[in-house]
Amino acid sequence: MEFDVLIVGGGPAGLSAAIRLRQLAIEAGNENFTVCLVEKGSEFGAHTLSGAVIETRALDELIPDWKEKGAPLNVPAIEDRVYMLGSATKATKLMDSIIPESMHNKGNYIVSLGNVVRWLAQQAEELEVMMFPGFAAADILYNDDGSVKGILTGDMGVAASGDAKASFEAGYELLAKYTIFAEGSRGHLGKRLISRFSLDKYSDPQHYGIGLKELWEVPPEQHEQGVVMHGSGWPLSDTGSTGGWWLYFDENNQVSFGLIVDLSYSNPYMSPFDELQRLKLHPLIRNILEGGKRLSYGARALTKGGFNSLPRLTFPGGVLVGDEAGFLNPAKIKGTHTSMKSGMLAAEAIYEAVVAERQHDEVLDYTLKYKHSWLYEDNHAARNFAPAIHRMGTWMGGAFNFIEQTLLAGKMPLTIHDNQKDYAQLERADHAYQPDYPKPDGKLVFDKLSSVFISNTNHTEDQPSHLKLTDPTVPISINLPLYAEPARLYCPAGVYEVVKDAEGAKFVINAQNCVHCKTCDIKDPSQNITWVAPEGGGGPNYPNM
Template sequence: MEFDVIIVGGGPAGLSAAIRLRQLAIAAGNDEFMVCVVEKGSEFGAHTLSGAVIEPRALNELIPDWKEKGAPLNVPAIEDRVYMLGSATKATKLPDSIVPASMHNEGNYIVSLGNVVRWLAEQAEELEVMMFPGFAADDILYNDDGSVRGVLTGDMGVAANGEAKPSFEPGYELLGKYTIFAEGCRGHLGKRLISRFALDKDSDPQHYGIGLKELWEVSPEKHEQGVVMHGSGWPLTDTGSSGGWWLYFDENNQVSFGMVIDLSYSNPYMSPFDEMQRLKLHPVIRNVLEGGKRLSYGARALTKGGLNSLPKFTFPGGVLVGDDAGFLNPAKIKGTHTSMKSGMLAAEAIFEALQAGREYDDVVAYSTMYKESWLYQDNYEARNFAPAMHRMGQWMGGAFTFIEQNLLGGKMPL
């Protein structure tokens, strides 16, 4: 099956790229321009962990009338609370005046990210993007000159022992003039591409975290819709580990509770899951969750090295977007708006190349557009956050971040 552009991954980055490509094609009078999105989940949003605070900047650009179209951004963030937990019973709420600017969420929305992804998929379908949920991209296809030609989906109807069942169907070859890889953190195809094309040879080592998330329904008297809580310290300080936690108060008495732990921890006895369960016993968390009901839970890896760890994200025949490259802003603890913008920039660069009659080449314009965009500025202002936290610890690193973000506007000459 042949398309103009193939997109691997139906998350915020991949769907934003698909929508932008079709918008550009329709505006250019090329309604036959074919875009395909393959998503391993049974439906779009199936593998998206819900509960996030989203900055709407990219969405404002992609779909300016998103409110009229019913985008599920219903709960504005109205108050930020940041805590340092000193022990299993002690907590210090930081005054707003000393909270880093990147942690302020005025103008942002508390959302179910799964619902946002499903809504984006609906917008893509309305633009006649070819959508293939339930198909995992298993391998990369190359041209004779080594450029990416597309992907091969996985075989279906295979028994646990590897033998074909009566329902066996071989994978499909999906061929495109360009392929956008939007698999998320440590995507199995993205890893191969980074290695094959040595995309990270001029980058700092990447940093990763494990994010554990639970969605709770709490009693109405404990629910404070629109409140955003973040914190760090105990229990991770007991094991010399680093990370942080959050509570986001969404609509319908629902609360997203989660914890991110840096995967640089050195204590072999530290269990991220167990640390999250310990955290629930702290009065700050317990007072919210006690008497409530856990609705769902999950975990995923995060690419959190920031600007200095970004690989080269273009190569012959394709590009990396979203967390496949690592555009997450660790200082804001947000990656949805950055993923969406990266997908949009990639779409614009690729469409420009196709309009010029090119195919299978290195779309360097994507890198140029990135450096001229607000996305680069967003990443640049947060470039020192992760190094400061890792080298100075949470107290000194937090103080450094406050000075850089609040006093110097993210422009410290380091």
Template sequence: MARESMEFDVVIVGAGPAGLSAACKLMQQAQATEQALTVCVVEKGSEVGAHILSGAVVESRALDELFPEWKEQGAPLNTPVVEDQIFMLKNDTAAIKVPNMFVPKTMHNHGNYIVSLGNLCRWLAEQAEQLGVEIFPGFAASEVLYNEDGSVKGIATGDMGVSAAGEQKDSYMPGMELHAKYTIFSEGCRGHLGKELIARYDLAAQSDAQHYGLGIKELWDIDPDKHQPGLVLHGSGWPLTGESSGGFFLYHTENNQVVVGLIVDLNYKNPYLSPFDEFQKLKHHPVLKQYLDGGKRVSYGARAITKGGFNALPKMTFPGGIVAGCNAGTLNFSKIKGTHTAMKSGMLAAEAIFDALQSSSAGGEDLNSFADKFKASWLYDELFSSKNFGPAMHKFGPLLGGAFNFIDQNLFSGKLPVTLHDDHEDFAQLKPAAACEQITYPKPDGVLSFDKLSSVFLSNTNHEEDQPCHLQLKDPSIPLGSNLERFAEPAQRYCPAGVYEVIEEAEGKRFQINSQNCVHCKTCDIKDPAQNIRWVVPEGTGGPNYPNM
């Protein structure tokens, strides 16, 4: 059965903040100039927001530009930040509260809002549809299509109804080709098509190595007497010590709820480290436990973040398209925020594409004007001024790195005449297991700490069982033949969803992939020391279904 095709002016991959902002901006420009424009957004989740996971404290700067009347239009930014607290956790009981005067000013959240980013994306999708954008949830973009001249032609969605053995089932439906004059790839962190495009067009040739963190988050109903709407806690230190780093967050949102999470930098060295179990330990610290005691966990999720910053940004454009948002790495790590920057990158992409469509109706060109628009924008200024933040933390650790960043951000406004670099790939940082101390984690108590499977259950994750595995091993022999001996097969620990297991059987060990559990965090694609795991999209609608994350 041949694939059918549809033609659009612009196809956008991913209904996250970057993609939806681009869609809205395109249609706003078309309406302002009374021009016809066809824009389509494809989203692999079962609905817009189903796969969206972020802290999230949002700076409204980009939203103010895109929809100046967003409050009157009902955007779900309901909880303004009223207080920041920053902690250094010394051990499992002690902590130092950092005085505000010593906190880098980029960490201050006055004027920002605690939100569910999934709900914000649902609202953005409503605005996009009202402007005339077509949104197709439940369709996974599985393939980039190219013209004969090498430019991007569009994308193809994945086939549905293919068995694990690769055979067509009764429910088989071929994918659809979506052709476009320009395509925006806004898949989020480590998008598998964005990864292909960056390699194909050598977009990262002039960039530092990209860096990542794994963010793990839970949503809790807490005792109303402990709830302080608008209170924001951030911190670092214990339980991540030595050669591992990261930071925690706890935000008091609306409806007597808090969101709590831990971001673990994926450049950690000990293969016995389990980010999931570090997070479960963290919640027992008095700084967090005081709010969670007596509460109930109601949701769980995990997602990698792209945090290399300005120095790791690739060239974002190529003939026929652009990589935007967290797919390119526009998160501002000094603020621990990527929503407003992703939105702005999508809006700039929309402006460049609209200009290109004005000058040539054929499409397929390299969007050279984007670079000029980016460099003239506040997005460039913001990312440039924070270019040293991540490298300083990696090079000097949280204390000395924090001191450097205080001087750089507060005293020099990010304009110190020095540029720090960290060009070491995260996956290459693991030490051999024999050189590391094994880590024994306490058993979960079912009150504050939990196991992986009960956590995945709360993420509403589901995949059609009889389908090809979307976690592909380039060489099936590596997990047991190399990774197990050298690194104690770290996949069984770095995955926050229990996807990878080494099974002991009478005839020997077996490497098992429980792809049904996958929450689409992309950590395996990033951290596997052999770069042997390739994450590709499963059937559309598969994965988590986050209701309020």
């Protein structure tokens, strides 16, 4: 199947690119301009996970009448509260005057990003974008000259043995003049493209975090619609890790609660999932959630290296957009408006190339449009935020960021670089502190398996594992003695286990549990795990997340 433009990934970046392409075509009377979008989730929004408080700048440009069209942005942010947790019982609320300007949310909206994505998908459908949810992009197709000519979707109905089942259906070759890759953080095709075309040759190493989220319904007397809370310190400070938590009061007495852990952490015994659970025992959080009902759970990696870690955005036949490249603004803790704008800029550059009867070349105009846009200014102003925290710690890094973001408006006359790779930061297990995590009580503190259950995660049984080990012996022979095999702890879904029996230790992969967070692909200290797309439609199905 051939198209003018093919888009891989139906998140904010991919959908914004699709909408902008069709808008340009319709405005020019070019109704036959074809745009195809493939999404591995069973439906649009099924795999979307974010806090989320969003800035509407990109949405205002893309769909100016979004309010009239019923976009699900119903809760304006009315108050910011930022806390430093000093211990399991202490909390200090920071004065507004010392909170970096970038973290003020007046004019922003508390949303379910999954619902925003579902709404964007409706707008794209109305513009006659060809939409294919439930189809996973499995491989990249190249022309003889090495340029990208499209993708191959995954075969359906393949048994774990590799044999075709009765339900077998071969994948499709989807070809296009240009392909936009918008898979989100650590996209498995984007990872290959970055390596093949050396797109990261002149940038700092990319950095990531894992975001874990729970959606709660709380008693009305504990709910303050429109309030935005952020914090850092305990419990991550116990293990010397960095990151922060959020708690957003959405509509219908619902609360979005979650934790971001920087994947540059060093303690192999640190478990992001269990840090989220014990954070709820702090009186500040407990007093909001206690007596409520947990509705959903999920986890996802986020690309947080920022401006300094951006790879080259273009290569022959295609471009990277959104979290695939890493446009998140860490100073604002926001990436939706930046992802959307990157998709729009890519769409404008590619549309011009197609109209000029070009195909499969490198669309350098995308980079030029980026450098002359507010998105570049947004990214550049926040370039030091994450490196300062990583290199100086929470307190000193926070003070630096206050000076840069509030007093100097992002114009510090120096750039801090963080050149250490996340996976290389783990210390040896025999030198590490082992946290004492709380036992599940089924009320505030939960286990991984019951959490995965409410993420509605499912994969077709009897299919090849989508979690590939380069060397199957590494987990037991190297990672276990050196790092206590951290996969069993950093995975937020109980995918990896070390099982010991009379024959010794075995590394078990429960791929059925995978919520597609990609943390294993990022953090494995031996870089021995590769995440690839499972059969289309598999994975979580997040409701209202």
